[in-house]
Amino acid sequence: MQIGELARQTGCEVETIRYYEREGLLPAPARSASGYRRYEPGHVEQLNFIRHCRSLGMSLADIRQLADYHQHPAPEPCDRVNALIDDQIRRVHSQIETLQQLEQQLLALRGRCHSPHTLADCGILKTLEDASSGEPCVCHPPATGKKIAG
Amino acid sequence: MQIGELARQTGCEVETIRYYEREGLLPAPARSASGYRRYEPGHVEQLNFIRHCRSLGMSLADIRQLADYHQHPAPEPCDRVNALIDDQIRRVHSQIETLQQLEQQLLALRGRCHSPHTLADCGILKTLEDASSGEPCVCHPPATGKKIAG
DNA sequence: GCTTGACCCTATAGTAGCTACAGGGTGTGC
DNA sequence: GCACACCCTGTAGCTACTATAGGGTCAAGC
Ligand SMILES: [Zn+2]
Ligand SMILES: [Zn+2]
Ligand SMILES: [Zn+2]
Ligand SMILES: [Zn+2]
Numbered sequence: 001m002q003i004g005e006l007a008r009q010t011g012c013e014v015e016t017i018r019y020y021e022r023e024g025l026l027p028a029p030a031r032s033a034s035g036y037r038r039y040e041p042g043h044v045e046q047l048n049f050i051r052h053c054r055s056l057g058m059s060l061a062d063i064r065q066l067a068d069y070h071q072h073p074a075p076e077p078c079d080r081v082n083a084l085i086d087d088q089i090r091r092v093h094s095q096i097e098t099l100q101q102l103e104q105q106l107l108a109l110r111g112r113c114h115s116p117h118t119l120a121d122c123g124i125l126k127t128l129e130d131a132s133s134g135e136p137c138v139c140h141p142p143a144t145g146k147k148i149a150g
Numbered sequence: 151m152q153i154g155e156l157a158r159q160t161g162c163e164v165e166t167i168r169y170y171e172r173e174g175l176l177p178a179p180a181r182s183a184s185g186y187r188r189y190e191p192g193h194v195e196q197l198n199f200i201r202h203c204r205s206l207g208m209s210l211a212d213i214r215q216l217a218d219y220h221q222h223p224a225p226e227p228c229d230r231v232n233a234l235i236d237d238q239i240r241r242v243h244s245q246i247e248t249l250q251q252l253e254q255q256l257l258a259l260r261g262r263c264h265s266p267h268t269l270a271d272c273g274i275l276k277t278l279e280d281a282s283s284g285e286p287c288v289c290h291p292p293a294t295g296k297k298i299a300g
Numbered sequence: 301g302c303t304t305g306a307c308c309c310t311a312t313a314g315t316a317g318c319t320a321c322a323g324g325g326t327g328t329g330c
Numbered sequence: 331g332c333a334c335a336c337c338c339t340g341t342a343g344c345t346a347c348t349a350t351a352g353g354g355t356c357a358a359g360c
Binding site (some may be wrong): 048049056057069086092095099100105107108113117120124125128129134137 | 216220225228230238250256267268278279
């Protein structure tokens with residue numbers, strides 16, 4: 001199978017396949033006399049493995065690790081696989097929390113502009129401007145552990 | 151004021167300041183005889199403006215726009231400012247949703263490995279392997295709108 | 301006058317994970 | 331013999347920085 005067919009079967013771009021090969025994620029296939037890559041059915045599975053892990057947000061480095069564990073299944077405990085997934089879960093969770101804070105900050109800022117007015121009178125711009133001079137802003141309330149109401 | 155002092159006052163790295171200048175976000179300051187950048191107090195505010203917007207997750211392109219509106223406050227309505235913030239809110243919100251899905255998928259995958267066992271018997275690796283061959287997996291349930299229970 | 305050290309300069313490369321060329325070769329059908 | 335789809339390598343681009351390398355400047359202290 002040529003690279004285009006592999007791309008079709010996996011839904012992965014041709015350039016991405018070549019990129020994975022360069023990065024050592026996908027083993028280099030045999031070549032035809034004219035230098036074309038010739039893939040075996042096993043490559044479809046390996047590429048699917050990579051794409052599946054990528055769709056879970058894993059880094060290429062982590063996928064390399066996982067693929068290695070997968071291809072050399074030693075009689076060791078699977079602690080490191082778990083640790084890898086747990087780390088990923090932690091990363092995703094902290095990103096969610098960061099983004100949720102960000103959303104609240106943006107909504108607070110957005111709330112400064114209601115009725116129609118000009119750019120010169122816009123509460124959003126005014127808030128950003130004042131904050132640049134060191135004044136407190138709605139989007140960055142002092143983090144003193146206080147509740148919002150009070 | 152030299153670049154180091156500006157960095158200290160704004161909590162921004164020296165290299166980042168030079169980068170913003172290259173990118174046209176911060177106006178190029180006057181230079182001393184020996185070529186050192188000499189900043190005015192206004193630069194502190196402009197840099198604070200940029201950093202404040204960055205802390206809200208805005209792209210440099212958006213910040214360029216906002217700074218432009220800010221420095222040339224025309225008597226137009228502020229629709230474009232609002233649109234910019236609204237877009238940013240939408241982006242952040244959709245990222246949150248994506249990450250929340252991801253978290254659920256990762257937790258489902260993680261649930262395949264409980265009691266101690268070897269790499270060869272690990273449910274996580276087995277799930278990833280099976281999915282590479284086209285079998286259904288816990289982390290990517292068919293999106294047919296079905297509820298989980300049923 | 302000389303050295304030390306903190307500061308400054310430019311230019312370039314690296315990060316993650318692709319994506320998009322440019323500039324060429326190959327293979328098949330008409 | 332030509333069109334067209336496919337393949338190849340190598341390089342540059344994307345974001346927002348960060349980190350060097352390799353040098354110049356300036357004030358203080360001996
Ligand atoms: Zn407004
Ligand atoms: Zn704020
Ligand atoms: Zn396990
Ligand atoms: Zn899955």
